[in-house]
Amino acid sequence: MMQEGLDDGPDFLSEEDRGVSFFFPFLISVLSLSSYCVLCMCVSTLPNFKQNEFSVVRQHEEFIWLHDSFVENEEYAGYIIPPAPPKPDFDASREKLQKLGEGEGSMTKEEFTKMKQELEAEYLAIFKKTVAMHEVFLCRVAAHPVLRKDLNFHVFLEYNQDLSVRGKNKKEKLEDFFKNVVKSADGVLVAGVKDVDDFFEHEKTFLLEYHNRVKDASAKSDRMIRSHKSAADDINRIASTLYTLGTQDSTDLCKFFLKVSELFEKTRKIEARVAADEDLKLADLLKYYLRESQAAKDLLYRRGRALVDYENANKALDKARAKNKDVLQAETTQQVCCQKFEKISESAKQELIDFKTRRVAAFRKNLVELAELELKHAKGNLQLLHSCLGVLKGDT
């Protein structure tokens, strides 16, 4: 994925020719808007598109609409639907900016500008990340041999007016909620049915355990990275205080303090970078696979549902044959269920195998990059420390 200004975007897809590439060159963001708009530019070499290059502006709700349309489409029951991008969450950042504004009087001008710059950088980082998530979603759809042909997808990309998709109102949200409750109860029932097919049985147990553990690892990595950021913030404060001490001190220590303050400023930037990279390569990876494994679980659920339906249809057919009533109808129902089930099973198998391949590749890429970045930063840090120590020791 090529993007200017998004070099550190997450990349959870293996590199294959998707035939569609996306650009997100402009980040439109206004803090005061409750939702935000993303400019999607799309370059495509697929035949079904009317032009080669086009761009539209889409909102987050429209991405969700597209995702939901896939989920609700029975045709796609046998595929892992790429997980929807997470809702952009700028609340934390906005809160911090507000607090900073309130506390403006209590700190020096330099401190204030410094913190403001940092907050703005943080906000930008979150924004970039959110945009990248949306991009990943679209790329996954584009990479899927069947989904990329979906009509809604084309409309989404090409229709250059507002899709008039509104967010779900309260009634619909309530409906969704109940649907989810029913679904999870049903899911438990369905999961209880033992599968004849070894492959699926194994996948079921595997996915269940994997999903839970990824959830745990994702939460723990988030906590770890938060502590890391707090420590970096502390070093920032220490650096400013040392600077003040250096300017005030009348003894030889003043040069000392100033040098150390400078060092801490630089190491703090590196530490913050380490935390950010860990966030990108590790935490985001885990979060993404949390959502993907959920999508895979959903697929298994749909298959399980189809299996139960098929078995029920068989039982109904037997009953109908026994009573010799509505046999034809029962037969048709049974045929339909059988076809549905087999179709899902076939594609599901391939999907799950692909999922594993994708997962392994993504983990490999991210872990390698994580290690390389950690090394780069540690070496940078070390060099700064060495040079500072050299100067300080030389002074004495």
Add this chain to the structure above:
Amino acid sequence: MAEEREPPPLPGVPEPQDAEDLFVSAASAMEDAERSLSPEDISSSSNGPKAEPMLLDHDPDDLFAEATEEVSLDSPERQMILSDGPSPAITPVTINPRADVFDRSPDQDEDEEENRDTFDIQISVSDPEKVGDGMNAYMAYKVTTKTSLSIFSRDEVCVKRRFSDFLGLHSKLASKYMHIGYIVPPAPEKSIVGQRLGRRSSAVTELDPDAKACLCCRYLLRTVKQPALLKDPDVLQFLESSELPRAVSTQALSGAGILRMVNKAADAVNKMTIKMNESDAWFEEKQQQFENLDVQLRKLHASVESLVFHRKELSVNTASFAKSAAMLGNSEDHTALSRALSQLAEVEEKIDQLHQDQACADFYLISELLGDYVRLITAVKGVFDQRMKTWAKCQDAQVMLQRKREAEAKLQHANKPDKLQQAKDEIREWEGKVQQGERDFEQISKNIRREVGRFEKDRVKDFRVVIIKYLESLVHTQQQLIKYWEAFLPEAKAIA
């Protein structure tokens, strides 16, 4: 003895007049010190010299039991002996009258200070152990002193002290030296008041025994670094004698404790009412500098404590992430990825240990140093306050003198001869007091200048050493990080 600082010498204490040769062996000096501090004499409530004469009957082994002289540990010759280093010189000493003690010339002090570089004393406080049980349980620390200085009786001494002993020593030293302008290192604190996470309330946390031991050790080292305090018999007794009477007055709820609190309150009120005409710009400048330093050091201390807290938190979170990653690796069914994830878990575990070590370094190196200096600066400010008090006393004396003179003039007009004589006597008395007050003020100013110079020198040295050590610890951490990630990288690349 050495602790007496207020002239004129009180009656009842034998003055060292004799110029008789005394072999100044370290043993005798120590025994003198021990003799002079017999148990009944140790009362921190009394500031001045003891009322009763020295009892020399305690030590039957003392060859010099007949000698009634008190050896002044502050005699100039002894200073030279001390600075000579290892071997205790056996030189005839002429004992000076005690009045000289107070007027030690600053030149000699400077000589002595140069020789500080051959300062040879090591103190360690270790092995905190619980003694007794129930309500009366306390922690006893082993204080080991290794030295080759002559004023100590042995090269290596090991004694057991409890925390209140340290506090008792401090209160004794403070009462003896603070009001003449010496910066007495502040007492180690039982618990620390720290600000956590920017919460406005400060949490009082009880220090763990090892941290306390470090604190006490640093306190003792600072105390002996000061030339005057090193020779103080209280300090020597603290370091050497195996039994030390309990310093009960350091308990917060004792009578002396309450008296202290009342005095502190009175002092605070006085400080607000005394407006000093600062004639010396140096003092004004220094006071301002110390104010600024205080503010910044406190801020820095708070930030460092926050850093320590977050690093400890990071260490804990990294450990839990490591466990989680290991579990994930277990459930992953692709073998190479599974192995890589387990490796990641191992790396994170090692890193968590690194973070913990770094947090310890943060704490023991920087945080403790800053805490010490915050307290030291409070002591320095206290000394400046003492100078103000002395000035105020001097002013009061002058006012009194003026009044007495006016009274005398009035009496002269009223022509009452008998009262006139009394008035004249009083005037003479107050003239003497004014002179003494001015002398005191000058002396304390001189002392403070010297002390502040010494303090600044020490401060520069301390900070330099600690900061360099701290940076080296950071270097070590980064080097370890590099090692761990370099080991992990091939594993990650090996995922097929």
